[in-house]
Amino acid sequence: MLDSMDQGHTTPDGRTIGGVVMEMRNITLRFGGVVAIKDISFDIREGEIRAIIGPNGAGKSSMLNVMSGFYNPQDGEVIYRGHKRPPMRPYQVARQGIARTFQNIALFDGMSVLDNIMTGRLNHMKASVLDQALWWGRAQREEVANRQKAEEIIDFLEIQNIRKTPVGRLPYGLKKRVELARALVAEPQILLLDEPMAGMNVEEKEDMSRFILDVNSQMGTTIALIEHDMGVVMDISDRVVVLDYGRKIGDGTPDEVKNNQDVIDAYLGVSH
Amino acid sequence: MNAGKRSPAQGGLALVQTDAPKGVPQSVPALLTRNARQLGSKPAYREKEFGIWQSWSWSEVAEEIDAIANGLLALGVNRGDHVAVIGRNRPALYWSMVAAQKVGAVPVPLYQDAVAEEMAYVLEHCFARFVICGDQEQVDKVIEVQDRVPQIEHIIYQDPRGLRKYDHSKLHSLATIQAEGRAARERFERELAGREAELDFDSTCVMLYTSGTTGKPKGVVLSNRNIIMTAKASSEFDRLDPHDEVLAYLPMAWVGDFIFSIGQAYWTGFCVNCPESAETLLTDLREIGPTYYFAPPRVFETLLTSVMIRMEDAGALKRRMFHHFLNHAKVIGPRLLDGKTVGAMDKLKYQLGNLLVIGPLKNTLGMSRIRVGYTAGEAIGPEIFDFYRALGINLKQLYGQTEASVFITQQPDHEVRPDTVGVPSPGVEIRIAESGEVFYRSPGTFVEYYKNPESTASTKDAEGWVATGDAGFIEEGSGHLRIIDRAKDVGKMADGRLFAPKYVENKLKFFPNILEAVVFGNSRDFCTAFINIDLTAVGNWAERNNIAYGSYQELAGHPRVMDMIQSHVEEVNRSVAVDDMLSGCQVHRFLILHKELDADDGELTRTRKVRRRIIEEKFADLLEALYAGKSEQYTETEVTYEDGRKGKITATLELRDAATVGDADTTRVAAE
Numbered sequence: 001m002l003d004s005m006d007q008g009h010t011t012p013d014g015r016t017i018g019g020v021v022m023e024m025r026n027i028t029l030r031f032g033g034v035v036a037i038k039d040i041s042f043d044i045r046e047g048e049i050r051a052i053i054g055p056n057g058a059g060k061s062s063m064l065n066v067m068s069g070f071y072n073p074q075d076g077e078v079i080y081r082g083h084k085r086p087p088m089r090p091y092q093v094a095r096q097g098i099a100r101t102f103q104n105i106a107l108f109d110g111m112s113v114l115d116n117i118m119t120g121r122l123n124h125m126k127a128s129v130l131d132q133a134l135w136w137g138r139a140q141r142e143e144v145a146n147r148q149k150a151e152e153i154i155d156f157l158e159i160q161n162i163r164k165t166p167v168g169r170l171p172y173g174l175k176k177r178v179e180l181a182r183a184l185v186a187e188p189q190i191l192l193l194d195e196p197m198a199g200m201n202v203e204e205k206e207d208m209s210r211f212i213l214d215v216n217s218q219m220g221t222t223i224a225l226i227e228h229d230m231g232v233v234m235d236i237s238d239r240v241v242v243l244d245y246g247r248k249i250g251d252g253t254p255d256e257v258k259n260n261q262d263v264i265d266a267y268l269g270v271s272h
Numbered sequence: 273m274n275a276g277k278r279s280p281a282q283g284g285l286a287l288v289q290t291d292a293p294k295g296v297p298q299s300v301p302a303l304l305t306r307n308a309r310q311l312g313s314k315p316a317y318r319e320k321e322f323g324i325w326q327s328w329s330w331s332e333v334a335e336e337i338d339a340i341a342n343g344l345l346a347l348g349v350n351r352g353d354h355v356a357v358i359g360r361n362r363p364a365l366y367w368s369m370v371a372a373q374k375v376g377a378v379p380v381p382l383y384q385d386a387v388a389e390e391m392a393y394v395l396e397h398c399f400a401r402f403v404i405c406g407d408q409e410q411v412d413k414v415i416e417v418q419d420r421v422p423q424i425e426h427i428i429y430q431d432p433r434g435l436r437k438y439d440h441s442k443l444h445s446l447a448t449i450q451a452e453g454r455a456a457r458e459r460f461e462r463e464l465a466g467r468e469a470e471l472d473f474d475s476t477c478v479m480l481y482t483s484g485t486t487g488k489p490k491g492v493v494l495s496n497r498n499i500i501m502t503a504k505a506s507s508e509f510d511r512l513d514p515h516d517e518v519l520a521y522l523p524m525a526w527v528g529d530f531i532f533s534i535g536q537a538y539w540t541g542f543c544v545n546c547p548e549s550a551e552t553l554l555t556d557l558r559e560i561g562p563t564y565y566f567a568p569p570r571v572f573e574t575l576l577t578s579v580m581i582r583m584e585d586a587g588a589l590k591r592r593m594f595h596h597f598l599n600h601a602k603v604i605g606p607r608l609l610d611g612k613t614v615g616a617m618d619k620l621k622y623q624l625g626n627l628l629v630i631g632p633l634k635n636t637l638g639m640s641r642i643r644v645g646y647t648a649g650e651a652i653g654p655e656i657f658d659f660y661r662a663l664g665i666n667l668k669q670l671y672g673q674t675e676a677s678v679f680i681t682q683q684p685d686h687e688v689r690p691d692t693v694g695v696p697s698p699g700v701e702i703r704i705a706e707s708g709e710v711f712y713r714s715p716g717t718f719v720e721y722y723k724n725p726e727s728t729a730s731t732k733d734a735e736g737w738v739a740t741g742d743a744g745f746i747e748e749g750s751g752h753l754r755i756i757d758r759a760k761d762v763g764k765m766a767d768g769r770l771f772a773p774k775y776v777e778n779k780l781k782f783f784p785n786i787l788e789a790v791v792f793g794n795s796r797d798f799c800t801a802f803i804n805i806d807l808t809a810v811g812n813w814a815e816r817n818n819i820a821y822g823s824y825q826e827l828a829g830h831p832r833v834m835d836m837i838q839s840h841v842e843e844v845n846r847s848v849a850v851d852d853m854l855s856g857c858q859v860h861r862f863l864i865l866h867k868e869l870d871a872d873d874g875e876l877t878r879t880r881k882v883r884r885r886i887i888e889e890k891f892a893d894l895l896e897a898l899y900a901g902k903s904e905q906y907t908e909t910e911v912t913y914e915d916g917r918k919g920k921i922t923a924t925l926e927l928r929d930a931a932t933v934g935d936a937d938t939t940r941v942a943a944e
Binding site for chain 2: 013015147148152154155156158160161214217218
């Protein structure tokens with residue numbers, strides 16, 4: 001992190017990477033006697049795609065849960081936009097502009113794709129309960145605006161044909177895309193993706209990669225993602241953090257990480 | 273337009289006349305001006321975007337097209353330039369075509385699913401300096417082949433998604449072009465009006481590349497006369513009016529779409545609706561409820577198959593009601609459509625069925641409001657045809673081709689039958705040559721093949737008669753045309769009997785389980801067939817019969833699927849045997865192909881017609897094995913994926929004999 005003080009640069013494909021937007025400082029997370037994350041520090045820059053990788057049980061999802069406010073670490077601090085973040089509830093974190101998806105898909109199965117996506121707009125609804133019950137005044141205006149935003153995302157992710165389909169009837173790959181839609185409709189500044197490509201076939205992975213890259217370049221959203229698939233990570237990420245048994249063993253560009261002996265031993269090596 | 277654009281072939285024609293008949297505007301842009309004046313606030317285009325149907329009135333469309341035209345002038349489009357248009361059906365792309373006409377250029381729509389290689393050929397051949405693309409996918413293809421087509425000066429795109437980071441020195445968004453056009457409106461006012469005024473009835477309206485069952489695609493030049501006269505005649509034939517609605521979903525590069533969505537739409541002023549995406553087509557169809565509808569037989573087939581599959585899964589009561597009323601409707605529906613007398617009880621029962629089953633079904637299919645429906649391009653199965661007629665949908669057949677601006681013959685109301693293609697369209701003359709080939713002459717007859725005088729001369733003679741390449745005859749009594757097959761495919765078997773592969777293939781394809789069939793037998797002792805199963809229908813059948821399969825290939829090779837197809841083949845043999853002239857075409861041996869025939873592999877044309885010779889060469893080993901009497905054959909086939917990569921699939925196929933009827937048996941014994 002020698003260059004962590006500079007104020008940004010431009011990538012070869014023309015995207016602008018800004019300064020540090022979120023920083024994890026010496027994070028330690030324990031569950032009873034189990035140390036899930038041990039003294040880990042890394043940062044995320046504005047506009048980049050940042051991957052967190054590691055073998056099973058490395059602490060990747062725990063780390064994402066710390067970032068999204070689901071877990072509060074025992075030690076260490078989260079610096080968000082230059083300020084130390086006090087312990088927060090997930091909804092408070094969401095209001096700060098951080099949205100996420102889940103590894104095991106957490107959608108409302110009985111609701112349509114559109115309704116699921118609309119729930120992502122919750123933080124943008126300010127109308128009172130009474131207004132909403134009567135669907136009057138502000139509630140009506142908000143709903144129109146929210147629907148418009150939802151439709152833009154539906155168009156962006158090319159899921160127009162399943163707009164009215166109940167989520168429970170969709171195949172796995174599409175559910176993942178709906179989850180991404182719900183996260184995007186909140187207009188997040190940082191998007192956390194928990195294994196966006198787990199369980200997908202090659203074609204679905206390619207589609208999802210393209211959407212992640214498009215979200216990053218078109219909407220300028222900063223993305224932090226956890227992923228198992230090394231090929232995908234190396235292709236789409238700007239920088240990669242490697243975790244193993246709760247420790248950080250590597251951090252840098254995909255090329256740097258690929259050539260890091262610790263990473264090769266721990267993750268790509270034969271010891272597993 | 274400049275004189276060079278005019279056809280040399282038309283010089284000898286009796287009807288040299290540059291002006292349109294009285295009251296007929298001379299060009300498509302002139303029709304637009306007329307519509308904007310007369311139908312100003314009536315919707316001209318709709319497109320579903322962001323979940324809502326957005327609409328544009330004729331006067332708004334005129335303004336949009338004006339903006340594009342001025343933008344094209346600002347980019348430097350010259351008279352006679354070719355402007356390629358590639359993308360799915362969207363209003364802005366239709367406007368772009370008319371805008372190109374307005375500035376004196378020639379629009380050339382291309383098939384959006386063409387691979388880069390095919391696209392390069394057309395762009396090279398028409399020397400397009402400007403390309404208007406729908407989205408990133410199309411822009412990428414053009415950029416990929418730009419080394420071969422260095423003349424391309426500007427690429428314009430509609431959907432900016434994914435294109436933000438591209439080098440914009442040659443690339444422009446359509447919105448920018450329109451904004452520039454609007455800003456430059458006064459500057460170009462006289463220039464634009466001047467260029468539009470130069471357009472006459474014989475200047476080129478559009479250039480369409482034929483899909484080319486054989487060889488390279490040819491650029492068919494159609495004049496304003498061709499398009500407008502054809503649109504006028506066909507609109508009057510079916511009494512189309514400004515309140516009709518069509519759904520534009522067929523490829524923009526296909527002549528039919530140009531006639532329906534531009535020719536007839538501008539002539540009558542009806543509204544063209546563009547779907548949200550290819551996947552939402554059926555939903556959009558239901559929401560729009562078109563009154564005038566065109567679909568190739570395949571679409572009707574697919575719909576029928578899906579209705580039948582869903583009925584299989586429905587509850588017992590619903591299923592019984594469906595079959596009861598449908599069987600009744602199959603007898604009564606067509607009679608009602610044909611204006612024949614029907615008993616009061618039958619009529620009452622039909623109305624009850626309509627209330628309970630048929631009406632809701634039509635509504636689900638989006639066909640409640642269809643007043644005129646057409647199918648063409650391939651023969652349609654009698655069962656399929658009768659099904660839609662039973663629902664009370666006025667489905668008719670027409671026969672046409674690009675060179676005729678579509679219409680050659682069409683079925684008038686009340687004279688609809690599955691086995692004919694109708695009477696000559698208004699203004700069309702038909703002649704059957706001694707060889708059996710059908711010739712026609714009409715105001716819609718194309719001007720020429722672009723840069724290909726030899727082909728023009730061999731297709732169209734000095735008097736304007738055009739060879740269709742199809743063999744057929746005029747039925748005595750009704751005066752309807754019946755098409756047997758492609759003239760060049762009709763051949764002789766080794767013993768001199770008539771060989772008409774398409775005739776047999778169509779019969780095979782009428783089975784929902786068979787998607788595609790290719791029959792061989794020219795100069796051979798007996799006929800054989802390659803079969804493609806329909807994955808939807810056979811897959812559903814397999815599910816209901818507890819047959820597990822992991823892939824298309826595995827299902828296609830399953831012994832019980834083979835049995836089923838064998839019974840279909842034998843049934844076809846029985847029906848072919850009835851016709852003395854064609855009884856030699858019975859299929860003695862067949863196999864089920866291990867892959868679906870695909871346009872990307874060159875086995876089908878873009879309009880999904882079988883390319884017989886290519887298939888024959890590609891699967892030569894299989895064909896040889898069929899004729900050698902083998903019972904199985906190992907084969908390797910190269911396939912092209914949608915992104916252009918190539919792969920190889922291997923399989924060992926089972927080859928089977930099918931029972932034949934009558935005298936054909938002797939040949940088979942001899943061959944074995």
